[in-house]
Amino acid sequence: MKIRASIGTAAVLGLEKILLQAKPTTAYLLMYSDxxxxxxxxxxxxxxxxAGRRDGxxxxxxxxxxxxxxxxxxxTQETGLKRICIQTVRYEKSDEDLLEILRRFSENKVSTPLTVCCYPITKEIFQKMKKFGVTRVGISFDCATPELYDEIKGKKRGTNISWNTMEQAIQDAVGIFGKRxxxxxxxxxxxxxxxxxxQFLQKFHEQNVTVGLFAFTPVKGxxxxxxxQPDIESYRRIQLARYLINAGKTSFSKITFRRKDEQRDQILDFCVKKEEIEQVISYGKPFRTSGCPHCNRPFYNESPGKDLYNFPVELTEEDIAVVRKSLIDSF
Ligand code: SF4
Known part of the structure; x- marks a missing residue:
């Protein structure tokens, strides 16, 4: 059976010889389809x-x-991988193929925790996934509002998976796999x-669903x-807000937003003491890749050497200084 692996994962597994600036700590696998x-x-x-590349x-x-x-x-290898994330592609027999992939992991007694990042699936399949050892599930809205979802992934793209279907699947998954x-x-x-x-971050925080933040990345075709791509300063504010909301230090109803036209709805005040924000920034944690534990997706949204939206490894003092500078107007 064929499967795709991200080139970084393949390098960690010794299947490709490339120089890695940061090693993935999760094995990223993608279902193969013709x-x-x-x-x-x-x-x-x-x-x-x-019309883009099928291996991208x-x-x-x-x-x-x-x-x-x-x-x-x-x-058999010392890889340092702490999680395996299997991403699905939707095609006629994809449910069966996904279960077959999981059955093979289970038969081989792979002990690394398994995540499946999938389209909305029935409760029955979620149960089977759990039986095969899946401990976490990701179901990606990607878009912050139902209107954007319809435009980018839903109705206007001619597909039959609605925002409501996604919400139902998330609730079913929480019922089966548990809160967080x-x-x-x-x-x-x-x-x-x-x-x-x-508002999206707050909503899912309250539903005990973790949110992995990504920066839009244009792909040819x-x-x-x-x-x-999004403005890096805006991305930093959202990363910081995500962290503060998850830590219970603020919430959507406390955060205030700008009203002026060109800056309308930008975060104005996190409603958290300046010293506390300073401390959180100095940890660097809010700016690391977010989502499942040990998911670091190195250079998923950016080329090495450019501003990193998501840091795949601990931030250096220098990184923290740059991040702090980009946030200075926000608190
Ligand atoms: S957060 Fe990372 S490990 Fe979790 S589903 Fe998303 S890509 Fe996979």
Missing amino acids: TNCLSNCSFCPQAKES LSRVLWPTYNLDEIIDRII FVSTHLIIGLGETEKEAI TPLEKHP
Whole structure:
């Protein structure tokens, strides 16, 4: 059976020889399909109508390997991998193929925790996934509001998975996998305001769903190939707000937003003491890749050497100084 692995994962497993500036701490695997995904997200090269590379996702390449070889290397090598994340592609027999992949992991007694990042699936399949050892599930809204979702992933893209279907699947998954064992992703830069992003973060925090933040990354051959990446200062404010909300230090109802036209709905005040914010920034934690434990997705949204939206490793003093500078007007 074939499966794709991110090029960084393949390098950690000894399948590719490339120099890694930061090693992934999660093995990122992507289901293989001969056809494009039945979903049609306008940022994704795997989408039904995309003309992008089939071995691409965000700015990362995903070559194809044999699943048994991947499993064998995960079991027998010292990789430092602390999680395995299997990402699904939707096609006619994808439910069956996903379960087959999981069955092989289970039969081989792979002890590394397994996440499946999937489209909305029935409760029955969630139960089977759990039986095969999956401990966490990710179901990605990607968009902050139902309107954006319809435009970028839903109705207007000709697909039948609605925002409500996604919400139901998230609730089903929480019922089966437990509170804080279900994640969703939010991509910043798809047209949402900061206020809408914070409202999304608050909503899922209250539902005990963790949110992994990503920065929109244009990919050639997709309808959004010319769409810009988000402003880094705005991204930092949202990262900081996410951290403060999760830590119970603030909430959407306490945060205030700017009203002026060009800055409308930008975060004005986190409603947290300046010294406390300073301390949180100096940890660096809010600016690390977020989502499931040990998910670091190195250089998923940015090229090495450029400003990092998500830091895959601990921030240096120098990194923290740069981040602090970009946030200075916000508190
Ligand atoms: S946060 Fe990371 S490990 Fe979790 S589902 Fe998303 S990509 Fe996978």
